[in-house]
Amino acid sequence: MDRYKGVFLVAGLGMFFLAFVASGILPIATLSDIPYQTLDEIAGDPIPEWRDLAERWPEAFEEAFGAEAREQALLLSRNLEDQPADPAAVAATTRAYAEALDRGRDIYIAEGCWHCHSQYVRGVSQEEERWGPVAMADEFENELQLPQLWGTRRVGPDLSREWGRHTNDWHAAHLWDPKATSPGSVMPAYPWLFEEDPVWQPEEAVRAAAAAIADEKERTTWLRRELARTRLRPNRDGLSLITFLQWLGSWKPERPWNNASL
Amino acid sequence: MKRPESQLVHYDLVKHHFVFGVTFLFVGLLAGFLYSLQFIHHYPFEGIEWLSAARVRMLHTNAIAYGFLVNGFTGALYYAVPRTTGNPVLSRKLGVFLGWALQFTVLATAVGILLGRAQAVEWGETPTGFEPGSLQPNWIPCDLLVCVFAVGLAIQMSAPMLRARGKRLYVTAWYVTAGLIWTILTYVMGNFLPEWFLPGTAGAAVVGLYIHDLVGLFVTPMGWGLMYFFVPVILRKPIWSHSLSIIGFWALAFFYPLNGVHHFLLSPIPMYVQYGAILATMAVEVVVTTVVVNFFATLWGRGHAVRENLPIRWFYTGMVLYFITCLQCAWHTTVHAQKIIHFTDWVPGHAHLVMFGVFTFWLIGIITWLWPRITGNEWYSKKLLSHQYWWTVVGLSVMFVDLTAAGLVQGFMQRALDPWLEIVGAEVPFWFVRTLSGAMILLGYAMFLYNLWMTARVQRAPYREEDHLARIPAETPADLHLPTTAPEV
Numbered sequence: 001m002d003r004y005k006g007v008f009l010v011a012g013l014g015m016f017f018l019a020f021v022a023s024g025i026l027p028i029a030t031l032s033d034i035p036y037q038t039l040d041e042i043a044g045d046p047i048p049e050w051r052d053l054a055e056r057w058p059e060a061f062e063e064a065f066g067a068e069a070r071e072q073a074l075l076l077s078r079n080l081e082d083q084p085a086d087p088a089a090v091a092a093t094t095r096a097y098a099e100a101l102d103r104g105r106d107i108y109i110a111e112g113c114w115h116c117h118s119q120y121v122r123g124v125s126q127e128e129e130r131w132g133p134v135a136m137a138d139e140f141e142n143e144l145q146l147p148q149l150w151g152t153r154r155v156g157p158d159l160s161r162e163w164g165r166h167t168n169d170w171h172a173a174h175l176w177d178p179k180a181t182s183p184g185s186v187m188p189a190y191p192w193l194f195e196e197d198p199v200w201q202p203e204e205a206v207r208a209a210a211a212a213i214a215d216e217k218e219r220t221t222w223l224r225r226e227l228a229r230t231r232l233r234p235n236r237d238g239l240s241l242i243t244f245l246q247w248l249g250s251w252k253p254e255r256p257w258n259n260a261s262l
Numbered sequence: 263m264k265r266p267e268s269q270l271v272h273y274d275l276v277k278h279h280f281v282f283g284v285t286f287l288f289v290g291l292l293a294g295f296l297y298s299l300q301f302i303h304h305y306p307f308e309g310i311e312w313l314s315a316a317r318v319r320m321l322h323t324n325a326i327a328y329g330f331l332v333n334g335f336t337g338a339l340y341y342a343v344p345r346t347t348g349n350p351v352l353s354r355k356l357g358v359f360l361g362w363a364l365q366f367t368v369l370a371t372a373v374g375i376l377l378g379r380a381q382a383v384e385w386g387e388t389p390t391g392f393e394p395g396s397l398q399p400n401w402i403p404c405d406l407l408v409c410v411f412a413v414g415l416a417i418q419m420s421a422p423m424l425r426a427r428g429k430r431l432y433v434t435a436w437y438v439t440a441g442l443i444w445t446i447l448t449y450v451m452g453n454f455l456p457e458w459f460l461p462g463t464a465g466a467a468v469v470g471l472y473i474h475d476l477v478g479l480f481v482t483p484m485g486w487g488l489m490y491f492f493v494p495v496i497l498r499k500p501i502w503s504h505s506l507s508i509i510g511f512w513a514l515a516f517f518y519p520l521n522g523v524h525h526f527l528l529s530p531i532p533m534y535v536q537y538g539a540i541l542a543t544m545a546v547e548v549v550v551t552t553v554v555v556n557f558f559a560t561l562w563g564r565g566h567a568v569r570e571n572l573p574i575r576w577f578y579t580g581m582v583l584y585f586i587t588c589l590q591c592a593w594h595t596t597v598h599a600q601k602i603i604h605f606t607d608w609v610p611g612h613a614h615l616v617m618f619g620v621f622t623f624w625l626i627g628i629i630t631w632l633w634p635r636i637t638g639n640e641w642y643s644k645k646l647l648s649h650q651y652w653w654t655v656v657g658l659s660v661m662f663v664d665l666t667a668a669g670l671v672q673g674f675m676q677r678a679l680d681p682w683l684e685i686v687g688a689e690v691p692f693w694f695v696r697t698l699s700g701a702m703i704l705l706g707y708a709m710f711l712y713n714l715w716m717t718a719r720v721q722r723a724p725y726r727e728e729d730h731l732a733r734i735p736a737e738t739p740a741d742l743h744l745p746t747t748a749p750e751v
Contacts, residue, residue: 012440012515016447016479019519023471023535024455028464030532036461106394110378112316122528124601125677137530140462146395147382147456148466152525154605155301157682184687186301188315189308 037142042251043098044090049246050097051076052168057233060195064236069096097243104244105144107237111190116155119148119248132161132249139251156187163249171242173228180224183217193238196231206230270344275357277636279337280629282365284714286329287622289372291707293322295700301693312376320375320387326617327385327476328408329368334625335484336364336415339438341632342491343419346434352421360414367407374401381405383469385476386453395457405453412449416442433507437487440515444479448472463530470531470539471522477616478518485621486510486553489577492628493560496574497567502559506552513549517542527600540595547592554585572647576627579655583619587612602677607692608669615662618703623654626710633717634725642716650709657702664699668692 054061054073061070072093108114120135121127128134139160140148166174173180176194178187206226213219234242299305300315307313340357344350351357367388374380374389379401381390391403423431423439452472456465494501501507520542523535557578561567567574590612594603603609630647634640641647668689675685 009443011512012443013447015515016444016475016519018516019471019475019522020451022520022538023467023522024451024460024464027467027532027535028460030535031462031464107378109382109394110317110380111314112320112380114382115316115319118605120529122601122604124528124597125673126679130676130679135530137463140466140530142461143395145462145465146458146460147469148462149382150466150526150529152384152605152609154676155686182683184683184690186303186686186690186693188300188305190314191309192311 031137031141034138034141039098039102039143040094042142042144043094043101046073046076046093046097047163047246047250048076049164049168050093050100050243053239053242056168057239060233060235060239064239065096065100069093073097100240100243101144101247102240103237104240104242104247105149107193107241108149108244113159114149114151115153116151116187117157117159118151118154119158119160120150121158121160127158131158133252133254135160156185159245159248161249161252162245163247163252168242168246171245172232172234172238173225175234175238175241176228176232177224180221180228183221190238193234193241194232195235196233203227203231270348270350271341272351272354272357273636275340275351275354275361276337276632278358278361279333279340279364280632280636282361282368283330283333283337283625284629284711286325286333286368288707288711290322290325290330291700291704293318293325295697295704297322298693298697298700302690302697312378317376317378317380320380321372323385324371324375324387325368326622328364328371328388331481331617331621331625332364332411333368334629335481335488336361338488338492338625338628338632339415339419339484342434342488343422343438345495346432346491347422347426349422349425352418356414356418360411360418363407363414364411367404367411370402370407371404374404377401381453381457383452383456384473386449386472388453390453390457405449408453409446409449412442412446416446432490433501433504433511434487434491436508436511437483437490440511441480441483441487444475444483448475448479452476466526466529467523467531467535470525471519473525474522475519478514478521481617481621482514482518485624486514488628489557489581489624492573492631493557493577496571496631497560497564499560499564502556502562506556510549510553510556513552514546517545517549521546524595527595527604528597540597543595544592547588550585550588554581557581572644572651573627573631575651576623576630580620580623580627583615583623587616587620590615602673603669604673605676606669606672607665607689608673611662611665611669614658614665619658619662626654629714633714635727637718638725639717639721640723640725642713642720642722646709646713650706650713653702653706653709657699657706660702661696661699664692664695668696 051073054070058070061073069092072090073096076090076093121131121133123134170181172194174182174187175190177189177191178185206223210219210223210226213222296305296307297315297319305315307318308315340351371388375387379389379391380387382394386405388404388408389401390405391399391401393400419438419442423435426435452469452475456469456472460468490501490507521539523531523539524543527536527540529536558581561578568578569575593599594608594612630641671688671692672685675688
């Protein structure tokens with residue numbers, strides 16, 4: 001037996017590498033003709049929600065990404081086909097946009113969002129109906145997929161077609177207090193992504209407006225949402241995370257998969 | 263040549279790893295319990311950044327994987343490897359160093375995760391120490407420390423294996439040697455490739471391979487290797503078939519790693535890779551059957567031990583659950599089952615059955631057997647040990663059935679395109695039962711901790727190996743270096 005020890009050792013290692021070939025090298029080879037996109041290439045084409053963030057929270061945006069990036073973001077047209085001509089201007093906001101995407105993704109990882117949300121649509125169980133087009137390998141060949149964030153569990157909805165499904169405002173209110181936008185949600189709140197907005201409406205006014213709503217459940221939800229919406233502004237992390245969420249799925253030419261109710 | 267007992271096994275190393283292991287298991291179970299409260303709208307730390315529910319979830323799995331399983335297995339190896347080979351491990355000093363290095367790594371991992379430095383690889387959230395995908399340092403590089411520990415342990419254990427030259431190596435030695443080498447490779451592959459070199463789909467295939475290999479090429483070989491040692495030792499009779507055990511080993515080595523991609527079925531990974539993984543997964547069930555048959559044949563004629571001997575009861579309960587888990591694997595890996603159960607609570611139910619119901623049960627059994635030998639005291643309360651067993655087993659069974667049912671409800675509601683908040687609402691009752699079952703497990707474990715503590719503290723009766731030897735007559739003197747008297751402490 002002793003004589004064959006070397007053979008056994010090689011056999012054991014061989015089995016490990018066999019599996020690596022079967023589930024590593026082979027898929028790599030099959031997928032090798034898909035071009036790889038760097039972060040800068042992705043960020044060359046900012047989503048309209050980026051401009052909206054600059055508009056919606058001007059102070060926060062400036063604090064986070066600088067005055068120049070904000071000015072440039074505002075120059076971006078709402079219509080993607082009509083980009084501003086000055087390449088230097090685009091570059092300034094593109095750099096900030098890339099930074100926001102990268103940071104947003106870091107937070108998505110650090111907070112473990114990927115343990116409750118998946119990021120790929122399967123071609124079964126009517127998933128196309130609910131989320132949008134089935135996931136293709138070429139969607140994931142880029143720098144923001146190191147490592148990929150597919151996830152293995154859906155406590156919350158799939159997020160790979162999130163672009164434009166909700167407004168920036170909605171995301172802010174939702175991250176501050178998920179039950180405010182989605183009563184009964186089990187998603188944790190993320191108040192550390194926000195600062196109190198110094199110019200928020202007096203609370204009494206909001207409460208007075210809420211009193212007019214007859215249904216109690218509806219009133220509570222409305223009040224929570226309005227308080228969150230008016231009092232808060234996302235900090236740098238919050239803005240980055242919202243940018244990242246809005247970016248998800250924006251690479252698909254089709255406009256948003258607006259079946260948020262599903 | 264037989265060495266004096268005191269030079270063979272370093273009981274202080276065994277004890278060190280067990281003490282930290284059971285402590286981290288408590289942390290892990292508590293974290294899991296707290297996380298479950300998030301799902302019934304009663305999470306106590308809502309709004310505290312470093313105790314955010316999802317971070318606590320990662321603490322739950324990592325404390326159990328690296329804090330408990332690694333410590334538990336290492337402690338058990340320090341006992342089993344010298345005994346199967348007849349040689350002590352390389353160096354006691356190295357053992358002390360590795361022990362503290364491991365505890366430091368576990369703590370750094372736990373703190374790192376809570377501070378938001380986790381890595382996005384399941385079962386590999388251990389912080390890399392760098393911003394995701396870049397080389398900008400942000401924390402202690404826990405991944406590298408784990409590698410250092412794994413290499414150190416392999417060196418430590420290779421000494422007794424190599425010195426056993428010329429003798430026929432018992433199957434435990436096969437599993438342990440192979441497992442230690444595979445662990446290093448697996449860990450490096452999963453924690454470095456998808457993070458820096460393999461984006462997207464190919465990276466996902468490797469992450470799947472990593473998740474699976476970590477269970478299949480680290481936890482499983484260690485677990486079975488130790489079973490092949492402790493079951494014959496406690497029953498005082500040799501394993502039923504040595505050949506079958508070797509067949510089981512090689513079949514496991516061949517099929518298990520090929521399963522990897524089944525964690526991402528119906529994904530953009532090329533379909534032929536997925537079908538390969540599905541077939542390999544089904545094949546594993548055949549392998550598992552040979553192993554389980556071997557153990558039950560060994561039990562033949564000693565069945566009363568399951569009733570009288572708690573470690574044996576833990577071991578065989580674990581084996582039954584192992585068989586159930588693998589039977590589940592063999593059919594829920596098919597694409598038809600995947601349509602419904604993937605992404606649902608079915609999967610955590612399955613995972614708890616194997617990680618808790620099998621490997622944690624086995625380690626609890628091993629600790630139950632060794633603790634009196636380490637401390638020199640008989641168990642403080644045998645009754646409490648039995649209570650602990652029942653609370654734990656019933657708790658886990660409830661959790662498994664509950665999560666499985668919850669998974670089916672989720673899966674079918676998702677397919678029916680029910681509104682998401684309705685699905686979440688329908689789950690809450692299941693999640694409530696899950697929390698209750700977690701409380702049962704936690705209660706059972708609290709009994710264990712109290713019992714361990716009191717046994718170490720209070721000597722109701724001194725432990726005497728002779729008493730135990732008399733109880734079950736040895737059929738054949740096993741070729742293992744068993745103690746015939748109590749170890750000196």
